[in-house]
Amino acid sequence: MAWQAVDRASPVIDEKAPAILSDAVRDKIRSFLPRYETRRAALLPALHIVQDALGHVSPRAMVEIAEVLEIPPSQVMDTMSFYTHFWDHPKGRKVVVVCRSLSCQVMGSDALLQAVKSELGIDEHGTTKDGQYSLLTEECLAACDHAPCMLINEKMHKCVKPEQVGKILKDARNDQIAYPRSDLFDKPAEGPVATTDLPRTSDVREMKES
């Protein structure tokens, strides 16, 4: 990917704009706090919650997550930018992820990726004009015995041949999984919800050092 110049002089966030995280989203993030030793440890679930609710995690949402977790916004951005799963700008309703790791490469994932690109008319990290599809590649999708494979949202498509791509992408149910999602993520935490009395990471470090 070519280098890009970033304009750091212009403000990225409109400080006067109303908050974008609803009370329900904030409460759901807080419901995860009792599961962890520090507030910062709830950052990954918080990012999932916000992306599920809003479709992506904008810079403004990152600041608001930082407020809820009482951590610096830079820590939210650090984590966000590490994982390709999280988007800081709007993505398509369905995200196609083609595996780029060894087993899939050996079994033809380059040709598969090319077929997806030409069928959708977009490149990696692109989104179709109708907002229906975005495209990514990622490392091993943990289905090496069915290489080459690709995910559409949560549905895994296995042993995909380039000539099957058109039919798969035209299928309206191509992201529907046939089994129920684990309720672990949506299950409320047991016991009282701690909101303000959980220690920050720096407090825990001090407690361990003393």
Ligand code: FES
């Ligand atoms: S290498 Fe593609 S799923 Fe493992």
